[in-house]
Amino acid sequence: MTSISRQTGLKPWLRLVGGGHRAVFPRALGNVLLVPLAGIAVFLLLWALAAPRIHTSLGAFPGPLDVWGQGAALLEEHAAERREEQAFYERQRARNAERQAMDPSYQPRLFPYTGSPTFIDQILTSLMTVTAGFVLASLLAIPLGILIGLSRTLYRAFNPVIQLLKPVSPLAWLPLVTMVVSAVYVSQDPLVPKSFITSMVTVMLCCLWPTVINTAVGVAGVDADLNNVSRVLRLGWTTHVRTIVLPSAMPMMFAGLRTSLGIAWMVLIAAEMLAQSPGLGKFVWDQFQNGSSDSLSRIMVAVITIGAIGFLLDRLMLAAQSLASWDKSTDLR
Amino acid sequence: MSNYLDISKVSIDFPTPQGPFRALDGLSLRIRKGEFVSLIGHSGCGKSTVLNIIAGLLRASEGGVALDGKEVNEPGPDRAVVFQNHSLLPWLTAFENVQLAVRQVFRGRMSRAEMRDWVEHNLKLVHMAHAMHKRPDELSGGMKQRVGIARALAMRPKVLLMDEPFGALDALTRAHMQDSLMEIQRDLNNTVVMITHDVDEAVLLSDRIVMMTNGPAATIGEVLDIDLPRPRNRVTLAENSAYNHFRQQVLRFLYEKQRKVVEMAREPDDAGASGAASRGGVAGLVHRLGRRA
Numbered sequence: 001m002t003s004i005s006r007q008t009g010l011k012p013w014l015r016l017v018g019g020g021h022r023a024v025f026p027r028a029l030g031n032v033l034l035v036p037l038a039g040i041a042v043f044l045l046l047w048a049l050a051a052p053r054i055h056t057s058l059g060a061f062p063g064p065l066d067v068w069g070q071g072a073a074l075l076e077e078h079a080a081e082r083r084e085e086q087a088f089y090e091r092q093r094a095r096n097a098e099r100q101a102m103d104p105s106y107q108p109r110l111f112p113y114t115g116s117p118t119f120i121d122q123i124l125t126s127l128m129t130v131t132a133g134f135v136l137a138s139l140l141a142i143p144l145g146i147l148i149g150l151s152r153t154l155y156r157a158f159n160p161v162i163q164l165l166k167p168v169s170p171l172a173w174l175p176l177v178t179m180v181v182s183a184v185y186v187s188q189d190p191l192v193p194k195s196f197i198t199s200m201v202t203v204m205l206c207c208l209w210p211t212v213i214n215t216a217v218g219v220a221g222v223d224a225d226l227n228n229v230s231r232v233l234r235l236g237w238t239t240h241v242r243t244i245v246l247p248s249a250m251p252m253m254f255a256g257l258r259t260s261l262g263i264a265w266m267v268l269i270a271a272e273m274l275a276q277s278p279g280l281g282k283f284v285w286d287q288f289q290n291g292s293s294d295s296l297s298r299i300m301v302a303v304i305t306i307g308a309i310g311f312l313l314d315r316l317m318l319a320a321q322s323l324a325s326w327d328k329s330t331d332l333r
Numbered sequence: 334m335s336n337y338l339d340i341s342k343v344s345i346d347f348p349t350p351q352g353p354f355r356a357l358d359g360l361s362l363r364i365r366k367g368e369f370v371s372l373i374g375h376s377g378c379g380k381s382t383v384l385n386i387i388a389g390l391l392r393a394s395e396g397g398v399a400l401d402g403k404e405v406n407e408p409g410p411d412r413a414v415v416f417q418n419h420s421l422l423p424w425l426t427a428f429e430n431v432q433l434a435v436r437q438v439f440r441g442r443m444s445r446a447e448m449r450d451w452v453e454h455n456l457k458l459v460h461m462a463h464a465m466h467k468r469p470d471e472l473s474g475g476m477k478q479r480v481g482i483a484r485a486l487a488m489r490p491k492v493l494l495m496d497e498p499f500g501a502l503d504a505l506t507r508a509h510m511q512d513s514l515m516e517i518q519r520d521l522n523n524t525v526v527m528i529t530h531d532v533d534e535a536v537l538l539s540d541r542i543v544m545m546t547n548g549p550a551a552t553i554g555e556v557l558d559i560d561l562p563r564p565r566n567r568v569t570l571a572e573n574s575a576y577n578h579f580r581q582q583v584l585r586f587l588y589e590k591q592r593k594v595v596e597m598a599r600e601p602d603d604a605g606a607s608g609a610a611s612r613g614g615v616a617g618l619v620h621r622l623g624r625r626a
Binding site: 223225248 | 388389390407408409410412413414416418420422423424433434437438468470488
């Protein structure tokens with residue numbers, strides 16, 4: 001029973017679908033389905049009641065139904081844009097085929113479609129950027145964390161710098177990153193756009209620290225007895241790190257990675273907004289500048305999407321965390 | 334070989350804010366090959382410190398240890414340690430835990446298949462063949478300690494060092510483990526140094542019991558030769574007058590000659606906070622005091 005009531009998130013839903021825990025089914029149904037649904041219903045009700053009372057220069061604040069409507073409209077716009085794109089390419093192909101039929105020596109050319117990115121495109125861009133920034137940060141943070149966790153001296157040396165950089169807002173980094181990327185990343189035919197690099201580096205700089213600190217703490221907290229085992233066995237440095245240090249630091253490391261990913265996602269939206277680089281942040285900013293009667297509803301759609309993606313990313317890391325953790329007795333949530 | 338393991342005039346000081354704390358003072362002991370020696374004494378008397386110096390985990394401030402004619406100055410698998418709280422890697426199975434030691438010690442000297450056989454052989458020796466592929470959190474306290482012993486034995490050590498190996502186990506499991514250990518000892522005839530706070534255990538298992546005085550500046554108080562014939566049986570020994578005589582001598586040493594008023598009232602075993610406190614908290618780096626499973 002407790003294991004059911006303790007569950008949060010996706011797992012119990014899957015369990016319900018899978019039909020497990022039949023004996024506790026009524027209670028499980030109540031706990032995992034009805035209670036959260038009731039919570040959501042109350043939230044929607046309060047929102048619907050409060051929204052019409054908030055007047056802005058763009059009309060009343062959107063209620064749940066307006067937002068729902070704009071969500072559907074955004075999806076429809078995306079579908080329309082894709083149809084447009086397909087039609088554009090089909091027209092080109094037809095034209096090329098026609099010209100080739102008349103003149104076999106004609107080299108057909110295909111011009112790329114240059115429509116504006118839709119809401120869905122912006123989501124995908126944001127997801128790619130956050131992944132790149134997070135992966136880059138992890139690749140730096142984990143080795144750094146291991147090094148400073150293993151050596152007290154290195155820890156003392158790096159700790160002030162880490163503590164100093166940790167609370168810095170992405171908005172403070174952004175101008176510097178933009179200038180440096182503009183100066184360093186110079187290419188006639190860039191592989192990825194400059195704005196992508198800027199957002200990625202900003203995300204990396206901000207989400208590095210929880211992983212560094214957690215990894216270091218995990219590494220430094222290796223059980224003294226296990227260290228003695230390693231000494232008695234005369235394990236070499238690499239074997240010691242691989243067989244003793246890394247596995248024992250794994251739970252802490254994943255806890256850090258999870259926090260880092262959460263920060264990465266938050267930072268990214270802010271960075272995109274300020275830097276005008278493509279992504280959900282830019283979508284929000286564009287809607288704000290646009291100032292039509294639909295803008296506020298569309299921004300709310302983005303807000304809910306950002307929240308939902310953040311939640312999904314967290315669940316993803318939680319799943320990775322429980323896979324990587326050897327201590328199955330801990331209750332991760 | 335009367336001095337296979339030679340501990341000569343070992344003293345150790347731990348730094349404390351109040352200046353150096355002398356835990357051991359001029360302790361000398363010679364152990365024969367194949368001998369089973371128990372160290373017994375009250376908590377905080379430095380038994381574990383002696384073991385850690387033999388293991389090479391701690392360096393003596395004065396004096397030194399020689400094993401088989403070579404000076405000990407760092408830890409190594411020729412002095413395998415069985416730790417009180419098993420110290421198995423929780424993310425590896427019993428088999429993998431022993432395998433880690435075997436790979437490290439016999440790398441280049443055994444083939445992969447030989448190593449596997451040797452790991453299995455040692456796990457069978459401690460009666461753990463049935464649970465080889467379980468992880469420590471799926472094993473009981475006694476079973477974990479068996480795996481810890483298998484890991485130590487698998488290193489084929491010159492000396493087996495046991496730091497209160499059965500201290501954290503319940504009485505029945507402990508008796509069972511002692512019988513297993515005697516059985517293994519009959520076959521392998523290892524040189525063993527064991528720390529214990531259990532008088533019956535010391536008399537039952539040992540060839541010699543070394544009784545230590547209370548710290549600070551602890552040293553050897555008395556040494557008792559236990560010349561009871563082997564194999565020994567705990568049930569028949571209970572009525573044996575020689576056995577009871579030895580028990581009484583150890584008890585007399587501990588509770589009359591080296592009586593520890595404060596600690597006896599509170600803490601009959603060796604792992605309490607009082608022990609850690611009397612060591613000035615320094616030895617906690619190495620000793621696992623107060624950390625029983």
